[in-house]
Amino acid sequence: xxxxxxxxxxxxxxxxxxxxxxxxxxxxxxxxxxxxxxxxxxxxxxxxxxxxxxxxxxxxxxxxxxxxxxxxxxxxxxxxxxxxxxxxxxxxxxxxxxxxxxxxxxxxxxxxxxxxxxxxxxxxxxxxxxxxxxxxxxxxxxxxxxxxxxxxxxxxxxxxxxxxxxxxxxxxxxxxxxxxxxxxxxxxxxxxxxxxxxxxxxxxxxxxxxxxxxxxxxxxxxxxxxxxxxxxxxxxxxxxxxxxxxxxxxxxxxxxxxxxx
Numbered sequence: 420x421x422x423x424x425x426x427x428x429x430x431x432x433x434x435x436x437x438x439x440x441x442x443x444x445x446x447x448x449x450x451x452x453x454x455x456x457x458x459x460x461x462x463x464x465x466x467x468x469x470x471x472x473x474x475x476x477x478x479x480x481x482x483x484x485x486x487x488x489x490x491x492x493x494x495x496x497x498x499x500x501x502x503x504x505x506x507x508x509x510x511x512x513x514x515x516x517x518x519x520x521x522x523x524x525x526x527x528x529x530x531x532x533x534x535x536x537x538x539x540x541x542x543x544x545x546x547x548x549x550x551x552x553x554x555x556x557x558x559x560x561x562x563x564x565x566x567x568x569x570x571x572x573x574x575x576x577x578x579x580x581x582x583x584x585x586x587x588x589x590x591x592x593x594x595x596x597x598x599x600x601x602x603x604x605x606x607x608x609x610x611x612x613x614x615x616x617x618x619x620x621x622x623x624x625x626x627x628x629x630x631x632x633x634x635x636x637x638x639x640x641x642x643x644x645x646x647x648x649x650x651x652x653x654x655x656x657x658x659x660x661x662x663x664x665x666x667x668x669x670x671x672x673x674x675x676x677x678x679x680x
Contacts, residue, residue, distance in 0.1 A: 425450070426458045427635035428659060430467045433477050434602070434638030435661045440474040477638075496528075497680065498633040498657035503528040505655050505678035509593060509629045510538065516592035517543035517562075519621040520551055522576035522614065523597025525631035527551060534558035545589060547577040547617050571614065578613035586620040594625030596646070600639035601632050603667055606648050608641035615645035622646045629653040634660040648673060 425448055433439045444455045459475045462468045468475040506529050520526050530551040533539050543562040546552050552565035568579035596618055598607040607630065609615050622628050628650060634657050648671055655676045668675050
């Protein structure tokens with residue numbers, strides 16, 4: 420496991436549990452206590468956790484940092500592939516309605532599988548992601564619609580009033596949604612208000628909402644909330660998700676899938 424991914428998992432565990440211990444983290448990740456201390460020092464400098472004697476406690480601040488699409492694609496890539504495979508189960512029936520795919524690296528991984536799925540030829544697919552629209556259309560899918568509007572360079576997502584007006588007239592059987600963070604208190608959140616507006620519209624106008632979220636995002640909060648947990652039907656994460664957090668989501672009536680490699 421790369422240091423960056425280990426630190427993201429430590430940040431998520433700290434957010435979920437409230438406090439983490441150096442010794443326990445060293446055992447969990449099979450690294451030395453000194454390596455864990457360095458990880459916590461980095462996370463402390465970034466404001467993600469607060470260092471305390473013997474470990475760290477959760478920071479109460481909202482995250483704002485966005486990373487470019489290629490950097491996010493490399494983070495937790497194995498988990499995202501596993502999550503994407505599990506999400507295929509929630510595709511609509513052949514005679515049912517269409518699909519919303521929002522922007523995000525987990526959704527990108529899912530769309531790569533969708534591109535080679537023969538069933539996908541029968542569904543209208545609406546997306547605000549330039550990479551997803553390009554991949555699906557070049558694979559020969561006949562009913563791919565890219566929303567119009569402005570393009571955010573860092574995420575290659577289409578946003579703005581034009582896209583929102585189009586979405587207001589659309590309905591989908593299933594929305595597959597990515598998120599920068601998922602917490603019990605603030606639901607799904609992301610860094611940018613314009614992307615949040617598109618995600619929120621997809622959630623509102625879909626019969627079923629399936630969230631693809633790797634375990635490093637659990638327990639965290641970004642600046643802009645775009646959906647509460649009572650709007651979510653399914654959360655698909657990976658096997659590293661803290662069991663206490665999975666239990667909490669399940670008790671809220673959400674179907675939680677912890678996808679195995």
